[in-house]
Amino acid sequence: MKARVTVTLKTGVLDPQGKAIEGALGSLGVPGVESVRQGKLFDVELATDDRAEAEATLKSMCEKLLANTVIESYRYDIAG
C-alpha cells in the first residue's frame, strides 16, 4: 500500500526558507507571489494491504519520528 505523509509548519512558526524563496522569486522576476511556506513530504510504501493497519503504522511513524509536533503538523493520505 502506498501513502503520502505531509508535514507542514504550524501557523505562526517562522519559516525562513519560505521567506527566502519569496525573496528569490522576486529577484528572478516571478511576480504575484504573496507567500510561500515550505513543508516536507514522504512517499511511503507499506507492507500491508489492510487500511486500518496502514493507518496505525502511518500515525505511529508520524508521531514517533516524521513530525516534530512542537512546530509541525502532519497528515497522511493513503493512495487509492
Place this chain on the structure above:
Amino acid sequence: MKARVTVTLKTGVLDPQGKAIEGALGSLGVPGVESVRQGKLFDVELATDDRAEAEATLKSMCEKLLANTVIESYRYDIAG
C-alpha cells in the same frame, strides 16, 4: 489563489534522507515500512484569481527555482 507545489526525487535518484528514515523506523519498532522517499512541498499564495495566470506563475517558479529538474520532478495543484 492558493496552490500546493510538490517536488519529488526522480525514480532511481539516491535519497539518503529516505534511506536514513527507513533505518530509523526499523529500529524504532515501526514494522512494515518497505520504503520511504522524502520530498518537499510549498504552499503558495498567489495574487491573481485567474487560473491560467496562476498556472503560468506556478510553472515558472517551479522551473526557475523550486525544482532542480536534473534530479527532481514537480507538480502543482491549485486549491479549489
Place this chain on the structure above:
Amino acid sequence: MTAHEPAITPDLVAAHGLKPDEYERILSLIGREPSFTELGIFSAMWNEHCSYKSSKLWLKTLPIDGPHVIQGPGENAGVVDIGDGDAVVFKMESHNHPSFIEPYQGAATGVGGILRDVFTMGARPVAALNALRFGAPEHPRTRHLVSGVVAGVGGYGNSFGVPTVGGLVGFHTRYDGNILVNAMAVGLAKADAIFYAKASGVGLPVVYLGSKTGRDGIHGATMASAEFDEGSEEKRPTVQVGDPFAEKLLLEACLELMASGSVVAIQDMGAAGLTCSAVEMGAKGDLGIRLDLENVPVREDGMTAYEMMLSESQERMLMVLHPEKEDVARAIFVKWGLDFAVVGHTTDDLRFKVYLNGELKADLPIKELGDEAPEYDRPWVETPKAQAVAAANVDAKVGTREALLTLIGSAELSSRRWVWEQYDHIILGDTVQKPGGDSAVIRVNGGPKGLAMTADVTPRYCEADPFEGGKQAVAEAWRNLTAVGARPLAVTDNLNFGNPEKPEIMGQLVGCIKGIGEACRALDFPVVSGNVSLYNETQGRAILPTPTIGAVGVLDDISKSATIAFKREGEAILLIGD
C-alpha cells in the same frame, strides 16, 4: 554474448566516445567484436578522464621524485614523509561538468571523491581546500552557481567532519558556460601504514564495501571528457547525489578495517566505479579478477551488467582481503551499518572476467585494458607571445585612490569570507591559521609540528604566456607556504583546459606543464599527484587555461608560524624581492 543487448554499431561506438581508430585497437586487442558490456568497460577505461590519453606524454616530464616522496603519481593520492614516522597524503581533483549541471550535488560529490582518494591510502583526512572559477558576476547563472557550489562544498565537508581551510575563488566571463570546481584533500597517516591499490595473491576475496549501487551517473565518466553543447542540460540524469553521512561511516569503517590487518589492497570507486577499481587492482598486481555481479548490493531492480560496471554511485570501495580475516572485516562493516559483499576473487590468468548469474558478460585482458589505452602525441602550437605593454602607454583613467577602491571592491579581489564562513574550518581543533591568510596551517598530532597548505593559479597569466603562467602558479604556491613559515614539500596539480584536439589549446597545456615542471625542478618541489580535466568548452569557446596548483609544506613549530595581519602600530614595513 547475449541476444537482448544492443548490436555494436559505429553509432553505438561513437556514443561511447570511442574514435574509429580506438575501436580498431579494441578489435585487434581482443580478436573479436566486444560485447555491449565490454564496450562500456573500454569506454570507461579509455576515456580522457581515466586514461589521460592526451596529457600522459607531457605529464611524464614533470619531476616526481624527492628524498621525502613515499608515493608519487599513480596511486589514489601522493604521499610525503614529514618525519617522526608521519606522512601527509594529498591530491586535488576536478568536478567541473557535474557542478555546472547541478551545482550543489556536483560540488558535494567532488569533495566526497577526493576525500575517498585520501582515506583509501590509509590516511585520516585532516583538511580540505577548493579552487573555484565562475563566470562573470553579472552573468545570469553565476549567482545560482556560486551559491550552489559553495553550499555543496560546505554541505559535504561539514557533515563528513573535515575542516575546509583554504582555496580560491575567481570570476571571468570565459567560465560563463563551464565553471571549475577543483577539490583538494589532505590526510595524515603513519609512513609505514600506507595502503595501495596493488593486489597480491591468487584466489583472494574481492570485497565490495559502502553504499549500494544504483543507476547513478552511467556515462558520467564519458561526460566528464566531452565538450558541452546546447543539449547538455538535457542529458541530466547522469548527476549523482552525495551522501556525506555514508562517507563518514565508510571512513571510520575503512580505518578500523585497515588497523585490523585485514586489507591486502584497496581502491575507491570513483568514475566508472567497479570497472576502474577492479581493473586497477588486478593490473597493478599482475593478477586477473573475476567478478560475480549478482552479489553486488544494488538499490534498484533489474540492473544489467553494463549498468553495474559503469555506475558511479558514490561512497563505495573495493578491497582485496586476507581470507582468514573475512569475518573480522564483515563485523566491522555491519557495525557501521554499511554493505559488505564478496563480489569476486583474484585469479592467475590476467583476465578481467565479469559474470552475472553465471553468464559471462565480459572477458578481457586486464593489463591491456589499463596499459594499452591509446596515448596521443597531439599536435600543438606555441601560444604567440603577447605584446609587452609599456606602463607609459596606459592611460591612467582614474586617480590612485579611486583605482584602489575599484580594485578592492571588485569581485576578483573582494573578501572571500562569505565563502569560507560557510565551511566548518575549525573542526578537529587543530586549525592554527584559518582561511584568509596566505596558507592555512593545521597542527599535526598535537604539535608542535604543523602543515601549511594552499591552492593557486592566475589563469590570465597562463593565457598570456602558458610557460610563464605555469611557473608563476608554482612560485606563488611556494611563496604562500614560505610566507607562513613552512618548508614547502610537494605539489598536486589540477590541469583544467579546453579541447586538446585543437592545437592552440594543446599548446596551452604543453606550455603550462613545461612551466610547472621548470619551476618544480628549480625549487625541488616534486609533483606527487594530480588530475587533468580537458574539453572545458562551451560552444567552441574554451575556458582560460587553468592549471591549479595545490601545495603542502611543513612547519617544525606552529608557534613560529607567521600571519598576514599587521601586529602593532609604528613598526617598519619591509618589501622583499624585486
Place this chain on the structure above:
Amino acid sequence: MNAAVIVFPGSNRERDVAAALRAGTGSAPAMVWHADTDLPAGTDLVVLPGGFSYGDYLRCGAIAARAPIMDAVRAHAARGGLVLGICNGFQILVESGLLPGILTRNKNLRFICKTQHLKVERVDTRFTSGYQPGQVIEVACAHGEGNYFADPETIERLEGDGRVAFRYCDAAGNVGGLANANGSINDIAGVYSEKLNVLGMMPHPENLIDGAVGGTDGLVLFAGLAKAA
C-alpha cells in the same frame, strides 16, 4: 570525574570533545556507542557531541534522539546526572524532550562557521562555575541549524526561571543585533533543564581549549565540570 561521550553514526566532533574533557578534567572520557543500552557504571557526565548524526536527515538530531542509548541518558538526567549537548548534541536534547524548544535553519539559510562571543548568564551552575559573573567568552560557531525557537510561554518560563545559559553578544558584551547570526529568539545560545543539570548549547567550547589554536575560554567549562562532579 567520569565522563561518557555518546558516539552516533555521523557524530564528528566526538574526538574534539574528548580532547577537551581530557584537557579540562585530566581524564579521558568513555566513548559509548549509540546502540548500547547502558552507560558505564559511575558516569557523572554524559556528553552528546557535535556532528551530523544520521546525516541530520529529516531534522537535525531527530533520529539520534530515538537511539537505544537515549533511554539511559534520560534516566541519567532524571537522576540529576549531568548532561551536556553541544551543537548537534543540543539538537538531540531538544528532539528527545530533555530540553524545550527546537533549533531551526539559520535565518540566512547558510551554514555559519566563525568566532562567536557569548555572555555567560549565570555562574552558579555546575557547568559555568569557572566563569566570572557577566563574563564575555569567545568560542566558535559551526552550524546550519542553530536558530533557537520556542513558543512564547516556554520562552517566558525559561527567562523567568533563569534557564538561559548563554546569549550571543559582541566582544564588548552587547547582546544581540549582528552578534546573533542565526536568528535565535532572545539571542539564546544555550539553555538549561529545570534542575540545571542538563545544558544544551550551539557554539563549540571544545574547539577553544588551547592558546595555540584560538584561545582557552572553552576549557574553563570543562575544568569547572571536573570540580563540580
